[in-house]
Amino acid sequence: MVTKFQIVNRVREKRFFADEMTQQALADLVGVTRQTIMAIEKGKYSPSLEVAFKIAVVFECKFDDVFTYEIL
Amino acid sequence: MSFKEKSAWISLISTTCIFGYYFYSIFMLIGEPTEAARESAKDYLIQAVFLSIVVEIFFHAVLGLTSNKETEIKGDERDKMYEYKANNLGYSVLGIGVILSLVRIITLEHNPTWAEHYSAAQIPMQTAQILMLFFILSEIVRFSGQVFYYRRGY
Numbered sequence: 001m002v003t004k005f006q007i008v009n010r011v012r013e014k015r016f017f018a019d020e021m022t023q024q025a026l027a028d029l030v031g032v033t034r035q036t037i038m039a040i041e042k043g044k045y046s047p048s049l050e051v052a053f054k055i056a057v058v059f060e061c062k063f064d065d066v067f068t069y070e071i072l
Numbered sequence: 073m074s075f076k077e078k079s080a081w082i083s084l085i086s087t088t089c090i091f092g093y094y095f096y097s098i099f100m101l102i103g104e105p106t107e108a109a110r111e112s113a114k115d116y117l118i119q120a121v122f123l124s125i126v127v128e129i130f131f132h133a134v135l136g137l138t139s140n141k142e143t144e145i146k147g148d149e150r151d152k153m154y155e156y157k158a159n160n161l162g163y164s165v166l167g168i169g170v171i172l173s174l175v176r177i178i179t180l181e182h183n184p185t186w187a188e189h190y191s192a193a194q195i196p197m198q199t200a201q202i203l204m205l206f207f208i209l210s211e212i213v214r215f216s217g218q219v220f221y222y223r224r225g226y
Contacts (some may be wrong), residue, residue: 033143036150
């Protein structure tokens, strides 16, 4: 059986609570482009595990506080 | 728009315009005397390749001056993924083109009368033009694929 799913993230919210960190600042800390952060926030791109963990480390929280897996 | 996306747009537009005009010029040579047409075709090819290199270098240099971030210029994992996916699309078109060209060459080799019929069309260096057409098509598909993935997301 094929189950549809989507990866939901709270990167925008985490940036807001990190003193409104800019996309560029987060991109520099993670080592990707600003456009990639923007695509992740919009749900247009699912990052690799490495980048996803780096984002969680930047916000000093658990991985599943930022990324969750939702079955549709 | 990221550096890599702008780069894909530049390559897509320049390749389509320059080689579109090249193939139009080649098509216009039909009916010209064989020797003259062959010389013109050679000149058109040199001009198209030279112009393509100059345009790519110029626009990428301008683009490079406006992007000072190393990550942007080198590209990140998203850029690389879109590049791989677009390369696969382009490779498929190129593969089809090579197979069709091989089939054409072998078929004409075994049917010399067909070869005479095709030569009546008088497109100079026909096999080379067909291969060139598929190569350019594969490049256009590759750049279009990149632009598509950047626009739509994946």
